[in-house]
Amino acid sequence: xxxxxxxxxxxxxxxxxxxxxxxxxxxxxxxxxxxxxxxxxxxxxxxxxxxxxxxxxxxxxxxxxxxxxxxxxxxxxxxxxxxxxxxxxxxxxxxxxxxxxxxxxxxxxxxxxxxxxxxxxxxxxxxxxxxxxxxxxxxxxxxxxxxxxxxxxxxxxxxxxxxxxxxxxxxxxxxxxxxxxxxxxxxxxxxxxxxxxxxxxxxxxxxxxxxxxxxxxxxxxxxxxxxxxxxxxxxxxxxxxxxxxxxxxxxxxxxxxxxxxxxxxxxxxxxxxxxxxxxxxxxxxxxxxxxxxxxxxxxxxxxxxxxxxxxxxxxxxxxxxxxxxxxxxxxxxxxxxxxxxxxxxxxxxxxxxxxxxxxxxxxxxxxxxxxxxxxxxxxxxxxxxxxxxxxxxxxxxxxxxxxxxxxxxxxxxxxxxxxxxxxxxxxxxxxxxxxxxxxxxxxxxxxxxxxxxxxxxxxx
Numbered sequence: 132x133x134x135x136x137x138x139x140x141x142x143x144x145x146x147x148x149x150x151x152x153x154x155x156x157x158x159x160x161x162x163x164x165x166x167x168x169x170x171x172x173x174x175x176x177x178x179x180x181x182x183x184x185x186x187x188x189x190x191x192x193x194x195x196x197x198x199x200x201x202x203x204x205x206x207x208x209x210x211x212x213x214x215x216x217x218x219x220x221x222x223x224x225x226x227x228x229x230x231x232x233x234x235x236x237x238x239x240x241x242x243x244x245x246x247x248x249x250x251x252x253x254x255x256x257x258x259x260x261x262x263x264x265x266x267x268x269x270x271x272x273x274x275x276x277x278x279x280x281x282x283x284x285x286x287x288x289x290x291x292x293x294x295x296x297x298x299x300x301x302x303x304x305x306x307x308x309x310x311x312x313x314x315x316x317x318x319x320x321x322x323x324x325x326x327x328x329x330x331x332x333x334x335x336x337x338x339x340x341x342x343x344x345x346x347x348x349x350x351x352x353x354x355x356x357x358x359x360x361x362x363x364x365x366x367x368x369x370x371x372x373x374x375x376x377x378x379x380x381x382x383x384x385x386x387x388x389x390x391x392x393x394x395x396x397x398x399x400x401x402x403x404x405x406x407x408x409x410x411x412x413x414x415x416x417x418x419x420x421x422x423x424x425x426x427x428x429x430x431x432x433x434x435x436x437x438x439x440x441x442x443x444x445x446x447x448x449x450x451x452x453x454x455x456x457x458x459x460x461x462x463x464x465x466x467x468x469x470x471x472x473x474x475x476x477x478x479x480x481x482x483x484x485x486x487x488x489x490x491x492x493x494x495x496x497x498x499x500x501x502x503x504x505x506x507x508x509x510x511x512x513x514x515x516x517x518x519x520x521x522x523x524x525x526x527x528x529x530x531x532x533x534x535x536x537x538x539x540x541x542x543x544x545x546x547x548x549x550x551x552x553x554x555x556x557x558x559x560x561x562x563x564x565x566x567x568x569x570x571x572x573x574x575x576x577x578x579x580x581x582x583x584x585x586x587x588x589x590x591x
Contacts, residue, residue: 138238147238150198157199161206168217169210171541177208210544215562215569216576219546221359221387221413223561225421232476233421236469243277243467245445246455253456256471259478260426266392267410267428274432275412276461277471278425281386282311284411287427287463288382289315289351291409294437295380296349303327303342304353305334305365309384312353332361332550336369343377350379356401357388357416360548360557361513362520364388367403375406383407386425388518390417393486397494400517408434416561417490417519420473435460492563493519500558500570509578513555522548522555525581530554536580543576 136146170177184204194200211217213224241249243256256277264273278284289312292300302316307329316324325346328338334354343350352374354365367383374381383404389412391397392404404410407430414424429435439460441448446457459465478486497516504523505512513522525533530547534556537543546557556577 139240143238153199154202157202158206161203161209162211164203164207165209165211165541167541168214168544169538169541170208171539173539180204180208213562213564215565216543216573218558218560218562218573219544221416221559221561223416223419224564225415226419226477226481228480229420229473229477232473236472239469241469243461243469243471244458244465246458249458249469252469252471253458255475256461256469257456259471259475262478263412263426263474264428267389267407267412268405268430271430272432273428273430274435275426275428276435277467277474278427278462279423280415280425281309281384281411281413282315283463284386284413284425284427285309285311285353285382285384286315286318288353288409288411289319289321290463291429291434291437292349292351292380292382293319293321295434300349300351300380301325301346302351302353303339303346303379305329305339305355307332307334307358307360307363307365308353308355309359309386312384329365332358332363334365334370336366336373339370340373340377343373343379350377351382352379353382353384354407356383356385356391356404357518359387360520360550361522362387362516362518362559364400364517367401367406369403371403371406381407382409382411384411386411386413387416389413390486390490391518393417393483394490394494395487396491397518405430414474414477417493418474418477418486419489419561419563420477423468424470424474438463489563493560493565496560496562496565496570497521497558499567500560500574503570503574507574507578509581510574513550519560521558521560522550523558524553524555525577528581528584530556532584533577533580536584537576540580543573545573545577 137143138147181204184200212222241252243249243252246253260275260277264275289302301322302312302324304312304324305327313324325342327342328335352370354367354370356364371381385404388401391400410428412426412428414420415422418424442459446459451457497519501512501516501521504510504521509526511524524530534545534547537545546559548555548557
């Protein structure tokens with residue numbers, strides 16, 4: 132058997148070219164076979180299709196057609212975030228230019244843990260990290276780290292707070308905070324978080340003030356700019372003022388809402404963000420990047436010294452003194468992908484105005500969909516959307532039943548959220564290409580599912 136071709140090197144592009152044709156064709160045929168936003172039939176049916184396509188995972192002799200077969204099956208059984216009726220989660224359809232750049236990153240396969248494995252990528256990461264940090268903190272000495280997403284960024288924020296305070300800090304967060312924050316406190320061995328009420332889905336600043344007055348010792352307040360359930364933004368200026376008055380450190384989880392920074396129209400919703408010591412951003416949400424594309428922004432780059440480590444084979448003292456960049460302190464991970472390439476290509480290709488236009492489009496879609504819901508007699512709208520998430524409820528049928536019926540049928544993907552003690556359907560609109568007819572079709576499918584459950588018939 133001859134050695135299989137490699138993806139890089141002089142022969143790499145020639146080896147990849149026919150494989151790319153195969154992959155693109157299989158993506159197309161798989162999507163056509165799926166026929167909608169996700170495969171019909173539910174978990175058991177989908178699992179059966181995958182088992183049939185895969186057969187023996189590790190056969191004695193290889194299958195030269197495996198790429199075509201498995202990519203087709205992968206696409207045919209996917210939930211496609213680019214489909215306008217796939218609107219459940221903070222899971223965006225990636226831009227083609229970002230996905231193309233990600234192919235180059237995979238082919239060359241740099242590892243971002245030492246300069247000699249990623250010479251150009253290390254400088255590219257520095258440039259992008261500094262640029263995005265200055266979007267949050269225009270003044271001072273900010274910096275940012277590239278992460279796998281909001282969860283890793285939130286964990287790093289708690290770690291840096293702990294180290295800044297000499298190894299001890301207590302998390303204070305709203306009842307609306309992302310689950311990764313209390314989980315990070317547990318993971319780091321921190322005290323049980325103090326949870327502040329979040330009536331209506333946003334942290335209560337008066338209750339925060341009372342909590343900070345009651346507690347002693349080093350404190351880290353975590354606010355949210357774009358909640359997972361409803362896309363709500365905590366009152367950041369008031370929270371920042373209370374933190375300053377009580378000497379508490381402030382972290383803002385803006386994994387969802389951080390993309391508003393690119394929009395001239397919506398940027399003001401993040402007023403107060405620059406008061407935070409650390410900020411989570413996640414551009415595989417309102418940034419249209421393939422997973423993963425997270426960042427942690429720090430107001431003071433000195434905070435990152437807590438992450439410094441020495442491993443002689445990666446960042447020996449004499450190499451660092453000779454001018455080789457030290458990358459090991461840029462992450463808790465050792466081997467890591469050059470996720471920065473797709474970010475850099477996207478930022479350079481679209482510019483601020485291009486990204487801002489995409490943000491404005493999805494926010495407008497949310498307002499349009501909310502208006503359709505509000506005018507429909509069989510649905511209750513929770514509230515006007517703040518970003519691009521719309522919560523609504525059917526009358527006379529359970530949210531869970533309507534949602535699962537759509538999933539099993541493969542016709543639409545809606546999420547679920549619990550707010551104000553009630554369960555809601557959730558439409559998270561992250562596809563800039565969605566049109567008015569798509570929004571109407573999404574609501575019609577939900578209405579059809581509701582009517583079938585309630586009345587046993589399909590409406591005209």
